[in-house]
Amino acid sequence: MIDVLVVGAGGAGLVAALSAKERGASVRVLTKTYPTRSQTCMAQGGINAALSNSGEDSIKSHYENTLKSAHGIADEKMIEKLCNEGVEAVKWLDSIGVPFSRNEDGSIAQRRLGGASAARACYAQDYTGLKILHTLYDQCNANEIEMLSDRFLLELIVNEGTVGGAVVLNLKTGEVENHEAKSVILATGGYSRIYGNNSTNAVGTTGDGIAVALRAGAKLSDMEFVQFHPTALKNSSILISESARGEGGYLLNKDKERFTNELAPRDEVSRAIVDEMAKGGEVYIDIRHLGEEFIDHQLPQERKLAKLYENVDPAFELIPIKPVAHYTMGGIEVDAESQTSIKGLFAAGECANHKVHGANRLGGNSLLELIVFGREAGTNAANLAIENMESPTNGYAGRDLKKCILELQDPACKIDFYTKRDELCEQFYENVGIKRNHKMLTEALGYLERLRDDLPLMGVRDTNLIYNTELVEFLEFKNMTEIANAVVLGAIKREESRGAHYRDDNPNENQEFQTNTIYYKNGDELCVTLMK
Amino acid sequence: MTINIKRGEELVSYEIEEKNLTLLQVLTQIKTEVDSSLSFSSGCRSSVCGSCAMRVNGREVLACAYKPSEGDLIEPLRNVPVLRDLVVDMDKAYGFNKIAKAWGLPTSKSISVSPQDAKQNELQSDCILCGSCYSACPVYSVNSEFIGPFALTRSWKYVSDLRQSDISSTIAAVQTSGIYDCTLCGECVPVCPQGIAPKQDIVMLKNKSGVLGYMDPSFASSFGGGLTF
């Protein structure tokens, strides 16, 4: 049996694997795609660390900026760890070959992102995530880490409150495989795709690991906090980076007039845009005055993608935009050792809630989180496995998963799940999105209940088990419905506005709610409480 | 408009509306509305994850960056096993990154790299491992063990990195079924969505190998025996 099983091969998963290996554990990484295809490759802006390479900065300012953005529900100790270890984390990335952009003096270049008091984000042109992810992948190769792709996590093996491995679907063969391990790390990413095409995220960001952990008995927290990015391309939801506004881009309404302070926090700008859209008509970002040369140098991907998807050339035309789901602050509840409420089960990255982002994440802090807490999870999972001589598992005791999968196949199914998926995502964008209130939220909850009743009438029409992507999308859809349920219940419970969670029927922060929301399963029921 | 998709041995035609969509959007529409069994890979939709490379009319493209036209023939990548429809198995191909020992050895000294020096391997590190170059390379039809374009580009990325003090194992790793098996035909260059020229990087690796005392085996054998008088 291997010591440490890592599920997910984005930044968090690969750092965790490297750390566990370094600690002396045997390690296996499973991922539903290939490692380098993980969403981490999409990050452009940068990774925060108070290096003071491009102007005065300090760990204290990094700490204070992060705390402020968290609106009172972060764990100060965890933020301290994040900021303290940031400097060393970036130096480590540099030492393994991440090709950061450079200053004239040879140091790593940094730029200023929203909410930061200094130029703190280290970047590699607009490919920061890509270059970090690929460098980590190369290091995993160097360290002989076994990475198995095309493995879809179905359930965790848990006996008497202790994890013993994971059950996955091998997409290539259609077979169900058991991977037993002494400890397991989930690093499966966030859940912004519950908003479907109204999200900047990669298509597989469906919260699978979070849903699986919940089913296995783990606690979740703060699921109602979803960050919407104000500027994504209107048709494709492709991100237009914050630097477009940071460098002087204007937001214009249908009358081509400015209507808000472009440099306000993401949630405020998003709400201002939604208000304009509610009046009818489009909202645009105008960067024409920045000049073609600037755009080609600073926003080359954006220019290319605006032309491709919207048929507009940002150097000469207005870009139609809308706010869309971008980052999910909630996730699997973990302690200071990155361990979940299930013994031996750890979590890191966007799927975990280390309480460093609180009610709103600062740009550049999530890439940093992958490194700092990926390492924490990897080291602790390895330590636990190495201490644990005998095998803790009696195998998977749940339902026969191969049989369950075969039962999902139904060429004559009555309800098309793709149609329902679109409906669910629209429902969430409308009612559990940037602005919420009790009426909207109960409507969404009612919709979800009806959807759950309809689920047995949906199925997978394609009966070939070899690389069945319809099956994968159906399994993801089922996970999405569970995640969506948590998000809406938390949003109903939280009768206040805080950070990214905005209720127009309770527009202010309320001391009573200055704590984390906790979710757990009791039988089939999802329970939601406020942490004391 | 009609597009034709190679599905196993069959060629299947689909009638699609002309709506100025990317090929990936069109494939998604076919899957969710017409035929749910159509299989393809995707991820970012923005040309950075390398999931959606395929061939259109014989040429490698990213489906998320290509707009289809009437009569297009869509096929999976070449030189890799097809798992189903447009999905290919990249395990062996990606394995060449490991065979090429394309990685850096961690350095502990504090590192200073000028912006000019950083430009040295900036382009090589733009690679998204889409496999387009691998699919276009003609060497695989005669040598399935060829380390190949993207892994050699990745190798050069590290060899040319000023932060690397010891590149000997990486250079040694590309001598067999590596740089000398490349015919420098250049097929890998125009298909790269990131504008990388693996051929060029292979030339650089050959030069570097020469400087380090390695010899091109074909070159050595053509003079074979002639030097022993």
Ligand SMILES: Cc1cc2nc3c(=O)[nH]c(=O)nc-3n(C[C@H](O)[C@H](O)[C@H](O)COP(=O)(O)OP(=O)(O)OC[C@H]3O[C@@H](n4cnc5c(N)ncnc54)[C@H](O)[C@@H]3O)c2cc1C
């Ligand atoms: C467009 C964009 C730009 C961004 N820019 C920045 C930025 O500039 N700075 C910053 O700090 N952050 C940024 N972020 C956020 C940041 O990129 C993410 O939070 C981070 O990459 C998440 O990494 P991760 O390792 O947790 O998960 P991911 O990178 O999402 O990886 C998840 C992994 O889990 C695997 N997986 C998922 N489900 C399953 C399953 N069921 N079975 C098996 N495997 C599974 C996947 O295959 C994948 O390998 C950006 C995000 C987006 C979308």
Ligand code: SF4
């Ligand atoms: S130049 Fe070399 S690597 Fe590129 S396609 Fe030709 S033979 Fe293959």
Ligand code: SF4
């Ligand atoms: S070198 Fe270019 S074509 Fe080859 S894998 Fe990398 S990005 Fe794709």
Ligand code: FES
């Ligand atoms: S979907 Fe990521 S490259 Fe096309």
